[in-house]
Amino acid sequence: MKSLYGQQNSPGEEMTFVFQERENPPATRDHDVKVQVRACALSWVDTKLLSEIKLKKELVPVGREISGVVLEVGSKVTFFQPDDEVVGILPLDSEESGVCEVILVHEHYLVHKPEKVCWVEAAGTVRDGLRAYTALHYLAQVCPGRSVLVLDGASPFGTIAIQLAQHRGAKVISTAHSLEDKQYLERLRPAGARVIDVSHGKIDVAESCLEETGGLGVDIVLDGGVRLFSAEDEPAPKSQLLPHKHDIITLLGVGGHWITTEKNLQLDPPDSHSLFLKGATVSFLNEEIWNLSNVQQGRYLDILWWNSHCSWEPQLDEPIPLYEAKVSMEIVQKNQARKRQVIQF
Secondary structure, rough: EEEEEEOOOOOOOOEEEEEEEOOOOOOOOOOOOEEEEEEEOOOOHHHHHHHHOOOOOOOOEEOOEEEEEEEEEEEOOOOOOOOOOOEEOOHHHHHHOOOOEEEEEEHHHHEEEOOOOOHHHHHHHHHHHHHHHHHHHOOOOOOOOEEEOOOOOOOHHHHHHHHHHHOOOOOEEEEEEOHHHHHHHHHHHOHHHHHHHOOOOOOOHHHHHHOOOOOOOOEEEEEEEOOOHHHHHHHHHHHHHOOOOOHHHHHEEEEEEEOOOOOOOOOOOHHHHHHHHHHEEEOOOOOOOHOOOOHHHHHHHHHHHHHHHHOOOEEEOEEOOHHHHHHHHHHOOOOOOOOEEEEEO
């Protein structure tokens, strides 16, 4: 069987992807589940994170969000039986690549897949659903009547976040990076999100959000990255599309929550003072925390189960055959894919 792996020969070098021939999976251990993979979503490999937690390898397994059918279970497995349909996310330290026909997974990383959800949608939404739920439920405690700003709402993560916020009764504002994104968001169901088109660079996001909220500011902000410096110090396309950190602080309301995906966020004393005056908080969104701490395993499985049973309208590309997985993963690793890429077996 073929499996897809990433290879990085030296620090700073772009990762290359290779297929490796592997033998049949080893014997099923006590808590292992042997899964015939039907679909696997491709996500960016964070080599720096792997290095920081001492998990860097010569060959990094690629493809962690999988859906498939249980072929065999270990002697101590209690959650699953053969022929069960499952979905899950392989842990960071997994030796298995999800881009493989048959893999072994510990039972604590899988949940049952509903029959009404197809293989591609199950694998393609599980990570973004986990991120959105972590951000809005655990970090921001979204509730009816709150206002939520989702930056780059037409991204795979943004699309799920908008739907979850609306499901919780929040008022949603979103930014669109192109006319196509704007039209997509306006067609998204349930309808009702206010869309701000920032593609031409003439719209002030902070001013628009304050106007939309009657000058009170937004309760919750989910960013997809922020601009830390002036436009002259960053590449032009990035500076046009990402909001500046000062804009986010300006539009944040009293007692607001800023959930950021920017791991290198730097706040100067004036920024901290502004947040202090508003009683606002900044939280960092890292969905890997659920796999890095087994103490939260019960909550993690609950989130996976909840997300797998939701009727999301995902932002997915057309299913990709296995022989195109290498090329597709190269596009994903360069952050050039606007829609979630899913391999279908």
